[in-house]
Amino acid sequence: MHEYPATVEIIKIAIEKSNGKYVKQINLVVGDLCGYVASSVELYFPIIAENTCCENAVLNIERIKPKLKCEKCGELFERELFSFLCKKCGGDGFPTDIGTEFFVRSIEIAD
Amino acid sequence: MEVDIWQKIYQKNKEIATALSEKLREKEILCVNVLGSPGIGKTSCLIEIIKRLDFKSYVIEGDVEADFDTVKLQKLGINAVQIDTHGACHLDSPLIEIAVEELSPEKGILFIENIGNLICPAEFKIGEHIIVLIVSVTDGSDKPYKYPLAFQKADIIILNKCDLLPYVDFDFDFFSQGVRGNNKTAPIIKVSAKTGEGFEDIIKYLEKLC
Numbered sequence: 001m002h003e004y005p006a007t008v009e010i011i012k013i014a015i016e017k018s019n020g021k022y023v024k025q026i027n028l029v030v031g032d033l034c035g036y037v038a039s040s041v042e043l044y045f046p047i048i049a050e051n052t053c054c055e056n057a058v059l060n061i062e063r064i065k066p067k068l069k070c071e072k073c074g075e076l077f078e079r080e081l082f083s084f085l086c087k088k089c090g091g092d093g094f095p096t097d098i099g100t101e102f103f104v105r106s107i108e109i110a111d
Numbered sequence: 112m113e114v115d116i117w118q119k120i121y122q123k124n125k126e127i128a129t130a131l132s133e134k135l136r137e138k139e140i141l142c143v144n145v146l147g148s149p150g151i152g153k154t155s156c157l158i159e160i161i162k163r164l165d166f167k168s169y170v171i172e173g174d175v176e177a178d179f180d181t182v183k184l185q186k187l188g189i190n191a192v193q194i195d196t197h198g199a200c201h202l203d204s205p206l207i208e209i210a211v212e213e214l215s216p217e218k219g220i221l222f223i224e225n226i227g228n229l230i231c232p233a234e235f236k237i238g239e240h241i242i243v244l245i246v247s248v249t250d251g252s253d254k255p256y257k258y259p260l261a262f263q264k265a266d267i268i269i270l271n272k273c274d275l276l277p278y279v280d281f282d283f284d285f286f287s288q289g290v291r292g293n294n295k296t297a298p299i300i301k302v303s304a305k306t307g308e309g310f311e312d313i314i315k316y317l318e319k320l321c
């Protein structure tokens with residue numbers, strides 16, 4: 001549900017940077033651990049974009065899987081359910097910022 | 112034409128939160144963001160903590176609707192204000208700014224009881240200096256595996272309702288392993304807001320930060 005105001009923010013950012021031109025594409029980066037569901041943003045997008053310069057824009061979402069870093073060998077790995085252990089050496093994994101992204105990378109505007 | 116942006120969606124919230132936490136620091140106020148699912152005992156634990164603190168305490172109560180918790184605190188003589196989010200699932204820093212103005216706190220501790228929810232509040236900075244995560248033995252011991260973000264962000268983890276341990280299957284080892292997978296440093300403190308047990312360690316922790 002909190003994807004609605006987030007989608008409003010995304011469109012605000014695109015409008016602000018579009019220089020009054022039509023926006024053809026919005027490139028959004030969404031980590032799986034960011035707390036926002038990519039598919040809900042997709043759902044709200046056309047509704048909120050209506051009657052703005054983003055109304056015909058394609059929303060392109062790059063999703064990022066969270067990775068842990070191994071304390072022992074430095075390996076970056078995706079965790080298994082109910083485990084935080086390194087797949088290479090069995091060491092303890094600790095969280096990284098990979099997977100917490102939620103930002104507009106770029107927009108494509110009409111020439 | 113492609114325009115590079117690289118802008119976080121909630122950049123503005125973050126900027127306001129940073130400014131607010133600096134402002135509170137200058138006034139010697141420790142701001143504590145209290146997270147936890149609905150009904151795990153956030154308000155009950157706050158009451159137990161505030162009773163024992165030597166510092167002046169303030170509470171901002173975030174709720175989707177209804178001000179029971181605020182009224183309960185005010186009846187105990189605690190300085191509390193209410194924020195209704197009217198359906199929104201988390202507090203954000205502009206809302207906190209308004210509430211802080213209303214409270215006009217002085218040197219002491221400001222607790223913010225966030226909306227009962229483990230997912231979105233963890234993502235949102237609201238001007239806090241530390242995050243206290245409260246979980247309850249009735250939630251099940253698998254929560255650190257299912258809601259990693261809240262456990263990653265916590266500075267201290269309170270395990271409440273320990274008076275109920277004999278009646279529930281709570282696997283403490285499995286729980287603390289899950290916590291350690293997400294967070295190497297946060298202490299886990301066992302308490303019961305019903306019996307009042309375990310709160311001394313929380314008081315020590317908070318008073319050190321004041």
Ligand SMILES: Nc1nc2c(ncn2[C@@H]2O[C@H](COP(=O)(O)OP(=O)(O)OP(=O)(O)O)[C@@H](O)[C@H]2O)c(=O)[nH]1
Pocket residue numbers: 147148149150151152153154155156180227271272273274275302303304305306
């Ligand atoms: N047995 C037992 N019950 C508790 C304990 N702490 C809280 N409770 C009970 O749990 C219920 C919820 O407590 P609250 O303090 O209102 O919980 P909360 O997290 O503030 O709830 P919301 O603000 O509605 O999300 C109440 O009935 C409390 O009496 C405890 O340590 N042991």
Ligand SMILES: [Mg+2]
Pocket residue numbers: 153154155180224
């Ligand atoms: Mg409460």
Ligand SMILES: [Zn+2]
Pocket residue numbers: 070071072073074075086087088089090091
């Ligand atoms: Zn390893």
